[in-house]
Amino acid sequence: MKLPDQNTAYRLFVNGRELAHDGNPTTSAATTVPRWSTQLIPLVALGDTLRLLLQVANYQHAKGGTIKAITLGExxxxxxxxxxxxxxxxxxxxxxxxxxxxxxxxxxxxxxxxxxxxxxxxxxxxxxxxxxxxxxxxxxxxxxxxxxxxxxxxxxxxxxxxxxxxxxxxxxxxxxxxxxxxxxxxxxxxxxxxxxxxxxxxxxxxxxxxxxxxxxxxxxxxxxxxxxxxxxxxxxxxxxxxxxxxxxxxxxxxxxxxxxxxxxxxxxxxxxxxxxxxxxxxxxxxxxxxxxxxxRYTEKQFLANMSHEIRTPLNAILGFSEMLESAPLNGEQKESLHYIRTAGKNLLTIVNDILDIAKIEAGMLPLESIPFSISSLADSIRTMILPVATDKNLSLVVETDPTLPAIVLGDPTRLTQILLNLLSNAVKFTSQGSVTAQIVNAGETVDSVRIRFSVLDTGIGMATEVLPHIFERFRQANDFTTRYYGGTGLGLSIVKSLTEMQGGWVTVSSVLGKGSCFTLEIPYKLAANPQEPTVDLSVEPQLAATQNVRILVVEDNLINQKLAQQVLKRFGYSIQIAENGQEALDLLKKTQYDLILMDIQMPIMDGYTTTRFIRTTLQSSVPIIAMTAHALASEREQCLQAGMNDFIPKPFQLDELQRIMRKYLPSALKTAPAEQDKPESIPATGFMLEPLLLSVDNDLAFAAEVLSLFLSQTSLEIGQIKQAMAHNDNATIGRLIHTQKVAIRTFGLTQISQLIDSLEARLAAGNDPVQTNLLVKQYVAALEAELPVMQEVLSNLQKDSVAD
Structure with a gap:
């Protein structure tokens, strides 16, 4: 028998026997003790008839008596x-x-x-x-x-x-x-x-x-x-x-x-x-x-605004300091300028690291899949790191596997970011000895290859207990490392994220006081038709070709206006400044322009609104390049959706700005390589003496001898290349440029070295002879542009040798 609670106390008799009670029911409130519970009462040997007597006492509750049913069952x-x-x-x-x-x-x-x-x-x-x-x-x-x-x-x-x-x-x-x-x-x-x-x-x-x-x-x-x-x-x-x-x-x-x-x-x-x-x-x-x-959205907006506010003055600092480098300065002024540019670049690196983390978290960091040469990229990175390593008397070695594919499909920008980060860290934390980068073919299939990159140094190393956390954000080996060497602790986290985004992995091994080794492996697709895009070696245009180019710069910052004026006038362009979008529209209604450089954040009318008005209301197709201090991944997509043609983040490098602008200049104002004997442009000077001196152990006399031999041979070989071009003798061209390859790299001529890689890939694949011929002309013009500089350096070396 299941007995639920009764309000408020009860006593149960079955066939005259008391079998259960809950509380103590009596005939007075003073002696009654209420209690509620649910009970199970066994009914054994009580016959086939049950007589139930339930005594209920309630003096304490508004409801009294039986409310829930008594249940009989098995x-x-x-x-x-x-x-x-x-x-x-x-x-x-x-x-x-x-x-x-x-x-x-x-x-x-x-x-x-x-x-x-x-x-x-x-x-x-x-x-x-x-x-x-x-x-x-x-x-x-x-x-x-x-x-x-x-x-x-x-x-x-x-x-x-x-x-x-x-x-x-x-x-x-x-x-x-x-x-x-x-x-x-x-x-x-x-x-x-x-x-x-x-x-x-x-x-x-x-x-x-x-x-x-x-x-x-x-x-x-x-x-x-x-x-x-x-x-x-x-x-x-x-x-x-x-x-x-x-x-x-x-x-x-x-x-x-x-x-x-x-x-x-x-x-x-x-x-x-x-x-x-x-x-x-x-x-x-x-x-x-x-x-x-x-x-997170607020954080993203904050980072975007922070990017704009920090990059705007940085754009002016780095831009004006770059222009000052070409001005006549004394030794103290050059040293001060060097410190300014170094501090500005360090600050820009910190800002970029923070923004990269934000983009990675938001899943808005796009990866490209374009053809590029890993060997050429390694040479470029070596050239960038070499001056810093030389300043610290470190030996910088970059070893590339000869079995590496000529061209792969991937994201060279992210790979450059990874390797620069690792090599910069290695140089920063190494006071003596060497820094070595090894790039090997870790395995190749029919359509893909795994490339293993190792960066070794003889620096301060890390303790074993630090290694499991070294790729975490804002983590460095210890507080002393942060105070003495600086940095945000974001670099290795970015390296790990970028590597894993490309399907790879990264590990580290280190011994405290002896050095570290970072190893990563990334898979790349093999290019179906191995060829590298023509290397763009654009520099300052000739005044005759650009004096009729009208550029409209829409920019509200006065310093950036002055910087844009000086840079574009230096290129030979005719420019007009508009301080906001509305002023730009007023100018466009009166004057036709060949290209517009458009800031994004401006008073009265921003860059997006202005661009949409130009495309929809004015029905103008004038090329518009976004020039903004924002650096989030979504910014480029927003610019393109608004109707802009391209995007360049501030602060920009002069050659990068020039390269992008040349893509959108009217064809009549460009030099047409296919219709002239000269190539489209003459590359900027890139010759560096430091790599040559390092390779000959700073022997000035021997360096002068090597340089003199190169100049004498190259003058003859350029004539042979031109003659081979006239007879479509690609075999001779390939042999001559291959003999010049080692010397070109020794002199730090990275852009010309990239041209050689592209030419060799084209010649091996038997690509379009017209395009190959154009690339050969670019190579010859680039090399001829370097010869006078090299001759001047040779004269100075010979004078120094005589003085010694």
Missing amino acids: STQLTSGLAMDQAMTVFLTGFVLMSGLFFLGLFAFSAMDRPMLYYGLFCVAYSYRVIGTDSYVLHTLFPQIPWFVSIRFEYGSLYMAIGLFVKYTQSLYPRDTHPPIVRVMAWLCFAFAGTVLFLPPMLFTRLMDPFLGLMVAYIGYAIYVYWMAFRRKRPGATFSLMSTGLLLTVFTLILVQYFGFAAPLQIELFVGYVGFFFLQSLVLAFRFTYALNEA
């Missing part, structure tokens, strides 16, 4: 059913209580998100309702709890839970609730809770029926609020609406049971409760994620 079935109900109750209580404690803990960390506080308190309060009512599992587990305490917890927890849920709803969607209504609802709940503290049970239990009516109204109002939040697309409103629907279902079942209409199954209440609390937890989790995404 012993095993009733026992297992009660055990299952109790198990679900205990599980659900733990689930609700832990949810509340979890969100209270989260609130304790920040003390800012009020919905977490109210929801956590609501869960803690309602967890008592789960285990301390209905079948009263808590009373069964802990029979020593006084009834006068448990009855107050039972009623008080309900009033407080509903009041906290009202506050939770208001804090969750404050713009969808009505403060006066919510205030009245909450204070009514807390007033009911106050009656539990100050009134005897016989009185405060009489208030349950009116409160149940209020609770139905509260749930209805909550559904209204969540519906409005759902319509207005508030964060998590869908889950809130679903959970409140479940809560209404649960309370409907509870009310049906309370008024004696039907007894819902425990599993129904269990599923309803679990669904309600789970969905409410999803609401807060969704809000947290939404707030995190908003914070």
Whole structure:
């Protein structure tokens, strides 16, 4: 026999024998002891007839007597059913209580998100309702709890839970609730809770029926609020609406049971409760994620604005200092200028590192897949790092595997960034000895190859316990490293991210005081038709070819205006300045321009709006190049979507600006290589004496001898190349440029070395002879442009040798 609780104490007799009691029922309020629990009574050897006598005493509760039915049944079935109900109750209580404690803990960390506080308190309060009512599992587990305490917890927890849920709803969607209504609802709940503290049970239990009516109204109002939040697309409103629907279902079942209409199954209440609390937890989790995404968006905007604000003055600093290099300066001025440029470039590196991290996090760092030569790229990087290594008397060695493919498909920019980062670190942390870069073919298939890069140094090294964390952001070996060597601790994190984005891996091994070795491997596709794009060696145009080119510079910063004027006049262009987009439009209505350099952030009218107006209203197709200090990956796409043709971030290098501009100049104003004997452009001087001196151990006399021999031979070989071109003798051309290859690299002529690689690839593949012939002309012109400089250096060397 299953005996549910009776209000408030009872004694059961079966066939004249007392078989069960709950509390101590007597004929006076003073001696009656109330208690509630659910009991199972075995009925053994009592015959085929049962006469039940139930004595009930109630002096403390508004409702008295039998409300829940006494059940007869098979012993095993009733026992297992009660055990299952109790198990679900205990599980659900733990689930609700832990949810509340979890969100209270989260609130304790920040003390800012009020919905977490109210929801956590609501869960803690309602967890008592789960285990301390209905079948009263808590009373069964802990029979020593006084009834006068448990009855107050039972009623008080309900009033407080509903009041906290009202506050939770208001804090969750404050713009969808009505403060006066919510205030009245909450204070009514807390007033009911106050009656539990100050009134005897016989009185405060009489208030349950009116409160149940209020609770139905509260749930209805909550559904209204969540519906409005759902319509207005508030964060998590869908889950809130679903959970409140479940809560209404649960309370409907509870009310049906309370008024004696039907007894819902425990599993129904269990599923309803679990669904309600789970969905409410999803609401807060969704809000947290939404707030995190908003914070990331704000961070992205901050980085974009920071980029603009920092890069704008950097553009002026680096641009003007670059122009000053060509001015006559004394030794002290040159040294000061060197420090300015070094500091500016260091600051730009820090800004770029921070922005790269932001782009990688946002998944907005695009990877290119273009043909390039790994050997040529390695030579370029060696040339860039060599001066720094030479200043520290370090030996810089770059070893490339002769079996490397001539051309691969990949992202040369990201590979350059990786290797420059590793080699710069190696040089920075090495005071004596050497820095070595090894590039080997780690395995090749029909259409792909894995390239392994290793950077070794004899520097300070790292302790073993540091190595597992060295690729983490803002991590360096120790505080001394940060203070003494500087840096942000972002470089290696960027290296790891860029390597893994390309399908590769990176590891490190190091011995403290002896040096480090960074190894990475990246897969590349093999070029189906091995050829490298023509190397663009554009430099300053001849005045005759550019004096009619009209450039409109739309820029609001005065310093950048002056810099643009000097740079473009130096190129020989005719320029006009507009301080904002509206002024640019006024000028375009009066004058035709060949090209527009457009800043993005400007007062009155920004670059995007101006460009759209030019394309749609003015119906102009004039080339527009975005020239902005922003550097986020989305910036280029936004520029192109607005109708711009290209994008160059500030601060820019002069040759890079010139290269991009030449792509969009009117064809009549360009030198046409196919129609003239001379190539499109003459490359800038790139000869460096330092690599030659390093290779001959600073022997000036021997360096002069090598340089003299090269000049005498090259003059003859250039004539032979021209003659071979006239007879389409590609074999002779290939042989001659190959003999010059080592010397070209020794002299630091990286651009000409890249031309040689491209030519060799074209000659081997038998590409279009017209394009090959054009590339040969570029090579000859580039080499001829270097010869006078080399001759002057040779004369100075010979004078120094005589003086010695």
